[in-house]
Amino acid sequence: MYIYKQTALLLLVVFFALPASVYAEPTVDEIVHRSNMTTYYQGQDGRAQVKMSITDNQGRERKRRLTILRIDDAKSDVVEGAVYQGGQKFYVYFHRPADVSKMAFLVWKHLEQDDDRWLYLPALDLVKRIAATDKRTSFVGSDFFYEDVSGRRLDEDMHELVETTKSYYVIKNTPKNADAVEFSIYKMFIHKTTFIPVQVEYFDKAGVKYRIAKALGVKTIQGYPTVTKAAVENLKTGSKTVMEYTKVEYDVGLDDALFTERYLRKAPRKQLR
Amino acid sequence: MAKWIINNASIGLALLVAVVVHAEEPALPSGLDLNAAEPDLPLGLDDMDIDDSDLDEQSTQGITIDGFVDFRSGSWVDKHHYQASRPLNEVRLQLEMEKEFSDFTFAVIADFIYDDVVDDYDIALENGQGWLDLRAANIVFSPLSFMDIRLGRQILTWGTGDLIFINDLFPKDWNAFLIGRDVEYLKAPSDVLKVSLFHDVANLDLIYTPRFDSDRFIDGSRASYYSSTLGRTVGTDAISKVDRPNDWLRDDEFSLRLYKNIGAYEVALYGYDGFWKSPGGLNPATGRALFPDLFVYGASIRGPLAGGIANAEWGYYDSRDDRNGRNPMINNSEQRLIVGFERELAANLMLGLQYYLKRMEDYSNYRQVLPAGAFPVHRSRQEYTARLTWLTMNQNLIWSLFSFYSPSDDDGYLRAKLQYKYDDHFSLELGGNLFWGDNNRTFLGQFQNNDNVYTALRYGF
Numbered sequence: 001m002y003i004y005k006q007t008a009l010l011l012l013v014v015f016f017a018l019p020a021s022v023y024a025e026p027t028v029d030e031i032v033h034r035s036n037m038t039t040y041y042q043g044q045d046g047r048a049q050v051k052m053s054i055t056d057n058q059g060r061e062r063k064r065r066l067t068i069l070r071i072d073d074a075k076s077d078v079v080e081g082a083v084y085q086g087g088q089k090f091y092v093y094f095h096r097p098a099d100v101s102k103m104a105f106l107v108w109k110h111l112e113q114d115d116d117r118w119l120y121l122p123a124l125d126l127v128k129r130i131a132a133t134d135k136r137t138s139f140v141g142s143d144f145f146y147e148d149v150s151g152r153r154l155d156e157d158m159h160e161l162v163e164t165t166k167s168y169y170v171i172k173n174t175p176k177n178a179d180a181v182e183f184s185i186y187k188m189f190i191h192k193t194t195f196i197p198v199q200v201e202y203f204d205k206a207g208v209k210y211r212i213a214k215a216l217g218v219k220t221i222q223g224y225p226t227v228t229k230a231a232v233e234n235l236k237t238g239s240k241t242v243m244e245y246t247k248v249e250y251d252v253g254l255d256d257a258l259f260t261e262r263y264l265r266k267a268p269r270k271q272l273r
Numbered sequence: 274m275a276k277w278i279i280n281n282a283s284i285g286l287a288l289l290v291a292v293v294v295h296a297e298e299p300a301l302p303s304g305l306d307l308n309a310a311e312p313d314l315p316l317g318l319d320d321m322d323i324d325d326s327d328l329d330e331q332s333t334q335g336i337t338i339d340g341f342v343d344f345r346s347g348s349w350v351d352k353h354h355y356q357a358s359r360p361l362n363e364v365r366l367q368l369e370m371e372k373e374f375s376d377f378t379f380a381v382i383a384d385f386i387y388d389d390v391v392d393d394y395d396i397a398l399e400n401g402q403g404w405l406d407l408r409a410a411n412i413v414f415s416p417l418s419f420m421d422i423r424l425g426r427q428i429l430t431w432g433t434g435d436l437i438f439i440n441d442l443f444p445k446d447w448n449a450f451l452i453g454r455d456v457e458y459l460k461a462p463s464d465v466l467k468v469s470l471f472h473d474v475a476n477l478d479l480i481y482t483p484r485f486d487s488d489r490f491i492d493g494s495r496a497s498y499y500s501s502t503l504g505r506t507v508g509t510d511a512i513s514k515v516d517r518p519n520d521w522l523r524d525d526e527f528s529l530r531l532y533k534n535i536g537a538y539e540v541a542l543y544g545y546d547g548f549w550k551s552p553g554g555l556n557p558a559t560g561r562a563l564f565p566d567l568f569v570y571g572a573s574i575r576g577p578l579a580g581g582i583a584n585a586e587w588g589y590y591d592s593r594d595d596r597n598g599r600n601p602m603i604n605n606s607e608q609r610l611i612v613g614f615e616r617e618l619a620a621n622l623m624l625g626l627q628y629y630l631k632r633m634e635d636y637s638n639y640r641q642v643l644p645a646g647a648f649p650v651h652r653s654r655q656e657y658t659a660r661l662t663w664l665t666m667n668q669n670l671i672w673s674l675f676s677f678y679s680p681s682d683d684d685g686y687l688r689a690k691l692q693y694k695y696d697d698h699f700s701l702e703l704g705g706n707l708f709w710g711d712n713n714r715t716f717l718g719q720f721q722n723n724d725n726v727y728t729a730l731r732y733g734f
Contacts (some may be wrong), residue, residue, distance in 0.1 A: 054667065056667065131615060168298055217302050269373060
């Protein structure tokens with residue numbers, strides 16, 4: 001009798017101690033939030049060198065080389081209650097090609113209002129304010145949109161778990177305001193253990209798949225699963241952009257002041273190497 | 274044992290089935306499929322690697338060298354006898370070097386020029402004439418955590434206008450602007466000490482220019498203009514002579530900007546103590562143009578509005594050598610105002626609109642003392658500008674139009690440009706500058722014989 005009791009208790013303990021995922025699939029909400037956190041919010045700040053290669057349908061290649069710095073307003077990565085979610089600041093410094101060298105781009109991303117964007121043109125010492133209404137325009141002439149780089153607000157879409165495969169949660173996302181975007185839906189293949197969106201497929205208004213974003217390489221850096229190589233392919237134009245992230249670092253201890261006009265005019269060299 | 278094998282086989286079979294069923298799902302990227310014996314990576318990834326050996330080399334040496342070679346040639350649409358043979362015909366090599374020594378950054382930008390039009394190779398660093406135009410030569414450091422200092426030759430810009438400047442009294446090169454050089458040459462360098470202070474309450478820029486840096490103004494050597502003394506349009510036949518305030522530390526300039534962000538809005542206050550940057554007066558005894566004393570204060574605001582960016586800027590130009598406007602040989606004081614708005618009309622299509630007002634103070638005094646026969650300007654000059662930019666072919670073909678139009682003076686100016694970035698190094702440019710006016714004495718009407726078209730080829734490295 002005593003032994004039975006002990007066993008039952010042990011079973012009970014084991015049962016409750018097991019991670020939730022063992023006995024319950026996460027909800028759609030949880031999946032998209034985890035994926036959003038993993039893709040855009042890991043750590044309190046981050047830094048990466050980016051090599052970009054844009055290849056057009058005639059095989060002509062253009063290259064960009066930039067450094068991206070990021071800092072989060074929310075000093076937490078906790079997904080429960082969406083604590084991780086908040087405003088973010090990005091600093092993008094261009095190294096190459098020559099015609100954009102030393103230009104700097106500053107974004108203050110807000111959840112409740114349009115982002116603030118500034119571009120610094122060193123040849124004129126000009127800090128130009130840029131309207132940020134359309135986030136689905138090309139980022140520096142590539143196939144990536146601004147939104148692919150800084151993230152799309154989760155509440156702009158309705159999310160539906162349409163399939164669970166061996167490796168992926170397949171999420172169908174339908175925009176709440178269909179007129180604001182060029183796609184009808186997009187489908188995300190979110191990796192089940194890391195929550196990295198390994199593939200995102202965009203369908204146009206006619207329901208034809210026309211744009212694919214892919215994670216091509218993943219590394220665990222400081223414990224954070226990180227996409228180190230990604231591509232976006234435009235099936236309509238035949239153009240493709242590959243981005244490679246090197247020297248990725250999290251929790252660098254970046255100063256919030258870096259993301260101001262001061263450092264547009266005076267590049268923070270130590271942080272850009 | 275047998276059971277184990279069967280078990281494994283069935284798991285394998287199940288996996289196989291799973292793979293077949295989900296054949297449409299993406300393969301796991303490298304780094305995620307740790308269990309797979311052979312990572313199922315998409316083919317052709319290796320040749321996507323970007324060769325950036327040159328960059329790595331640069332960064333390890335701590336010195337960067339960038340630059341370009343720019344071939345640029347233009348023609349007058351209708352050449353007049355008082356104009357140079359061409360608006361421009363030049364080759365320019367720009368070298369930009371940057372080097373860090375612990376906490377100091379040294380920067381030099383030098384343009385080496387072969388100029389077929391002026392054909393004068395004696396260097397005059399102040400006005401950029403000759404075979405060398407030194408655009409920057411400065412040192413930057415931060416002696417205190419809240420202070421940046423930039424000392425030496427540098428390009429300076431502030432304010433909110435688009436190609437219109439009220440509180441930005443740093444030198445402009447109006448010749449470069451009108452004859453088809455790249456827009457970066459609208460800004461001429463200043464030789465200054467710039468001290469920037471940063472605080473949560475507000476930020477402050479203080480700029481001291483020990484010797485007056487004037488505009489590279491329209492003097493007739495390139496573009497023609499209306500000479501009020503000669504009463505006609507003049508060019509190379511009557512290049513204007515000036516008395517430039519030239520004494521170190523006495524003929525100095527002082528500029529300041531106090532600015533901060535309030536929410537999404539950037540607000541700033543400005544001050545300037547110096548001289549009219551382009552000739553603003555005349556010495557009747559010598560016939561030479563003057564740069565009278567000028568004191569300016571103003572304010573600006575810029576921020577989001579109706580899906581775009583709106584800006585407003587105001588300035589008061591206090592012409593100290595003619596405070597009551599009774600000296601006909603010196604500019605009167607003025608109020609200046611810009612209101613602007615820019616937004617995206619469609620993806621890659623931007624529209625910017627501005628309204629600009631210059632309003633003379635003491636207008637009745639001006640009219641009273643205006644010499645008989647002199648051309649009276651209106652009290653207010655109003656101008657509208659429109660900028661249209663369209664990026665096509667993955668933003669590699671850039672169509673740009675910028676137009677100025679003044680309903681009060683009935684004159685205007687159209688800047689058109691088409692730029693094609695052939696690859697990461699070569700770009701090709703076609704452009705034109707067209708002026709019109711009812712009268713050859715108004716602000717833009719005086720340039721109406723300067724219509725020009727140009728073409729340029731640039732190799733950047």
